[in-house]
Amino acid sequence: MTTMTSLEKVTSLGNKVSRRGFLKGAGGLTFAVSLGAGGVQFLTPKQAKALVGHTDMSAWVRISPDNTITILSAGAEMGQGSMTSVPLMLAEELDADWNLVHLEFAPADPKIYGYTRKRRGRMTTSMAIVGSRAVMMYYKPMRMAGAQVRKVLMQNAAKKWGVPVSQVRTEPSVVIGPGGKRLTYGEIAGFAKVPAILPKVSASELKKPRDFRLIGKSLPRRDIVGKVDGSAKFSIDVMLPGMVYASTVHSPVQGAKPLSWNEAKLKKLKGFIGTVKLKQGIAVIADNFEHVLAARNDLEVKWSKARAEGYNSEEALEKDYPKKSADPKTKAKKIEARGDVDKAFASAAKTYAADYRCDYGYHAQMEPLNAVARINGAGNRMEIWEGTQAPGRSRSGIAKALGFKTGQVIHHQMYMGGGFGRRSRTDYTIEAALISQEIKRPVKMIWTREEDINYGMFRPQTFQHLEAALDGSGKLVGWKHSVIGDGRRLLTGGAKIKKYYKVPNQLIVEQKAGKHGIRTKHWRAVAHVFNVYAIEALIDEVAAAQGMDPLEFRLKNLPLTAKARRVLTKVAQMSDWKKKRPKGRALGLSMTERSGSLGAEVAEVSVDRKTGKIRVHKVWAAMDGGIIVQPEAALHNVESGIIYGLSSVLKERATIKGGAVEQSNFHDYEVLRMADAPEELHVEFLDRPTKPTGIGELGNPGIGAAVANGFHALTGKRLYHMPFTPERVRAALKS
């Protein structure tokens, strides 16, 4: 176990409890809970140790005699509030006084702290906070674990009083017995024993939603205060004694490897320490970061050839993709096939078709990618500080890169200055670890913003061809959708429509555009961004062709699910859909499904016809995410999604020329600023009594079509290529 001394300050989430004290700590009740394939299971520290095979682990819950309760949070925090809402679900069933609860990040040990899910046919554990999973995946296991701890406390109190456990109950952090006897959780922790065989809890013993004290009530997020006084620590803020600085320079052409570089020249620079050759770049190392920047400037590298060389993204999207999309010989995979599409189209009264494009998207998370790494003197243990969405996978990935076992990597989770899917792949942390291993010193490795874009991993660009068939009564009976691009497993999310439109005949396919050699990655709802845009834009086009209001068309002519009908009706009411808008403004409507949740959005838009600049004034969103665990945080998540989405819809585009990313910073990769944000965002949840589903990415996929459809309502013109830049808007107005 490493010494943590001054570092406890760095990794602590604003409380005074050290992780190390957990299992070894004197006094108090300690619980390790496994959330493995067998479901929730309480473990004694000894069992837990046996399970993970090493000793530097912590328990989930610790109740101290001083009445404080420490709960580890497996909710990696990037602004979505999971760090608070995940342990809060445990505290709910534990019936803990939330004011007495301290939080710490759980160690990177998915076997203990991960949620369980089916992946490629088998059950696996994961700590990855991606795909809006945190609350949704931890909802049941956290509550079961909390209920189990509560049961142990009740049993111990009952035994002490010599009464049956059925005669005791709890109030926040207190067990109440017959005749008003009371023992606080802390008092019980002072004498209690964790039984050898831990009590089982059945789902029916969990609280009913009406009895919730914490779930459904908005509580302050635990990370807020540190984020307004500058004390919240991100990995970029970590300081270690003797630490040096590094930054990696990657090839402008993605994927090229370094062959040679001008080390001799760099050696003359002040503060320069050295370089480390990495697989796809050269890391320059110096005594401070300004000297690293100087060395970056002077570094000249000869790069190998790479697949991406000669790849031009605009050309591919304009010419190559449409050609391949229309070519039956193009490799295609069925995503959904229902009914008889050919027959539906052959016998249709009317058919419609349209093509949609969407450019590459860059995450542009505010904190440039960075990590801090420290090798020990013996060279057999690596300590890592990073903000990651996937601590388990990152830790094992680092170990693999170093030739270590996972247990040789000590991992410190930090706040993330934005994740958006980028921080579930920690290639930058592996770089930091390799640098530290080679130079045998602690190192803070920071990619510059320019590097962050240049060596970005992008939401893939796509071309989509859609067709719709209506029967004689105007009902939607046939649906075809093909999406083409280069992005493994990143193209099809959101393409399935059955959760809201039960069209009887459907064929949805993914086509391969071939490999461009450009790094692609999840990006807040990824494929939903372009798929939902295309789907909802075509529905709007079909509605208009029937001379029908788009809301009315959806309600009358589409085979809606009950859930879809509810969110549409709600958003119509919220936005007062039929009401006349001020001159020069119009409304657009769209639907979104994401991670089990469903939403409908309405955008009120205007356009400056001279400049081509679209402005979104108001957005209304009606969201069904089941039980909302933290309403205020959930609201902020949807608002955030709308703004993040709108930024991508109106402005963001990454382009690649000759294999190199053309943009380099916020002057040419423009993002939404305050002046472009809608003046009003109105988000409401339907508050359905169903289990929680994803919220974090629910806001953004729908906004593209809402804007495009509003633009059509205003101008009679359609927008077929996202983002809707002023140039494209002007071209559409002229068409």
Added chain:
Amino acid sequence: MVAFTLNGKRVSVKTEPATPLLWAIREHLKLTGTKYGCGAGLCGACTVHVNGKAVKSCQIEISSVQGARVLTIEGLSNGATHPLQKAFIAEQVPQCGYCQSGQIMKAAELLAKNPKPSRDQIVAHMNGNICRCGTYNRIVAAIQRASKEG
């Protein structure tokens, strides 16, 4: 050697005159509340006050603050008690939080010279500070709250 006042304390930094103030504050003086976002004066995450004026510290050479008063988020108040900090907490503004020091420092400059700004004035003043989590409307609400509650 450049000497200046940082959050009311005299400090000196031994580095090249052209070193950006940002890196001097963060890595030499170890006040990490001020953030690196773009290094090009485009995002505002590094905003601090120099002699009461909000500046992007990545664009300021350390030599230019000789003898100046520099204020960072750490020096804005004791225990997050500045009206803006209280308002940012009340409105639960930060999400990832990385841009928030810069947002608050930029907003503090506005309220110091215009205690009752209109919404348009707030937006115009804050437009240079990017927030990728999209907390813009909450920032506006917090500034309005701070303006009202002082």
